[in-house]
Amino acid sequence: MLHRSADFDKVRLMREDWIQPILDEARSLGLERTARAYPEVGGKITVDGNTVLNFSSNDYLDLAHHRHVMDRAREALDLYGVGSTSSRLVAGTLPIHEELEARLAQEKGYPAALVFGSGYMANAGTIPVLAGRDDLVFADKLVHASMIDACKLSGAKLVRFAHNDVQSLKQRLEQHADAPGRKLVITESVFSMDGDIAPLAEIAALAEKHSAMLMVDEAHASGTFGPHGAGLIREYGLEKSVTVSMGTMSKAFAGYGGFVACSENLRSLMVNSARAFIYTTAPPPAVIGAALGIMDVLEASPRLGSILQANADYFRSLLHAAGLDTLQSQSQIIPVVIGDNNKAVAISQKLRGEGIIAAAIRPPTVPAGSARLRLSVTLAHHVDDLEHAAKAIVSAMKK
Numbered sequence: 001m002l003h004r005s006a007d008f009d010k011v012r013l014m015r016e017d018w019i020q021p022i023l024d025e026a027r028s029l030g031l032e033r034t035a036r037a038y039p040e041v042g043g044k045i046t047v048d049g050n051t052v053l054n055f056s057s058n059d060y061l062d063l064a065h066h067r068h069v070m071d072r073a074r075e076a077l078d079l080y081g082v083g084s085t086s087s088r089l090v091a092g093t094l095p096i097h098e099e100l101e102a103r104l105a106q107e108k109g110y111p112a113a114l115v116f117g118s119g120y121m122a123n124a125g126t127i128p129v130l131a132g133r134d135d136l137v138f139a140d141k142l143v144h145a146s147m148i149d150a151c152k153l154s155g156a157k158l159v160r161f162a163h164n165d166v167q168s169l170k171q172r173l174e175q176h177a178d179a180p181g182r183k184l185v186i187t188e189s190v191f192s193m194d195g196d197i198a199p200l201a202e203i204a205a206l207a208e209k210h211s212a213m214l215m216v217d218e219a220h221a222s223g224t225f226g227p228h229g230a231g232l233i234r235e236y237g238l239e240k241s242v243t244v245s246m247g248t249m250s251k252a253f254a255g256y257g258g259f260v261a262c263s264e265n266l267r268s269l270m271v272n273s274a275r276a277f278i279y280t281t282a283p284p285p286a287v288i289g290a291a292l293g294i295m296d297v298l299e300a301s302p303r304l305g306s307i308l309q310a311n312a313d314y315f316r317s318l319l320h321a322a323g324l325d326t327l328q329s330q331s332q333i334i335p336v337v338i339g340d341n342n343k344a345v346a347i348s349q350k351l352r353g354e355g356i357i358a359a360a361i362r363p364p365t366v367p368a369g370s371a372r373l374r375l376s377v378t379l380a381h382h383v384d385d386l387e388h389a390a391k392a393i394v395s396a397m398k399k
């Protein structure tokens, strides 16, 4: 029987007395984070009987409730049960894992693909395979935390270059031209917090010139750019220059999971040595079924991404016309930079009171002094929703 005496609580509190000051400090800096529950997911949801426009959902193509996607998830659930019940290399690989990998490889234009439990795990698993203690990783200053954590895990020396700055990357590569070991350049195609797009062709040319591998995180470009949503590597025809194309099933795919597309050999090496692939249970059947359903939808409706981008362009133009700073955003992700942490939270809360969810994103997710509203346009937002939201955001910002 669990015995909770006053003494037990006193001892526990003594051992945890370092926690409260950390929480207090975060609160005093306007940096405290809490996970608030919403009753629904998607770009337009009902909260307490009211319609709320949600600009903080990554369900970019409004497919989380798509009938066909849910049917395919249900079919997989009915056929295989709730879990894969084993890791991929033991007995957890099902025919649908293989089917999804074959389709992802084909869509992305690569010989092979490998599915991971999440996008975070895809990065955490792949980078330490590509680079180790004797190697160098050149990372854009704004790459996602999962890529940075993966670099730390790899033990490679990390060299940062200025965001989307080809000259800065060139300098770094030249500075380390004689370094022994492998070289790896990492970037995102659509950046998760700024919504801008990397100059991929120039980065690929530089990587090639310096015999460096190139890995591109397409978490926010998968489904939203390129033919059938195959992403920007495919759109620009860079499959042969980009060593690894990484993506997630958690954004436009509206589900969960991550993947990489690459050569057959690299896939085999990852199967043998990517710890985030080997030492974890295979993704559950319903999640894989849903991803297959999304791929069916993207194949049948290849224009979803371009409609989304046209709507995002319109929304951005409304915010620009009112003088708001949306950085270099060129995608469905539109930042509205505020700067001060507490002000960003206050504006987000004011908008929430008006039926608009626009989460305040603060450091360390974004650089200090650049707290912002991160707005995601989705296909659930119609033109009148975008016009209404732009008006409310502009008015909240001006106050």
Ligand SMILES: Cc1ncc(COP(=O)(O)O)c(C=O)c1O
Residues within 6 Å of the ligand: 118, 119, 120, 121, 123, 144, 146, 188, 192, 217, 219, 220, 248, 249, 250, 256, 257, 258
């Ligand atoms: C650029 C980028 N890479 C990777 C991830 C991790 O993906 P996931 O949420 O599937 O773990 C995210 C999202 O959180 C992301 O924005």
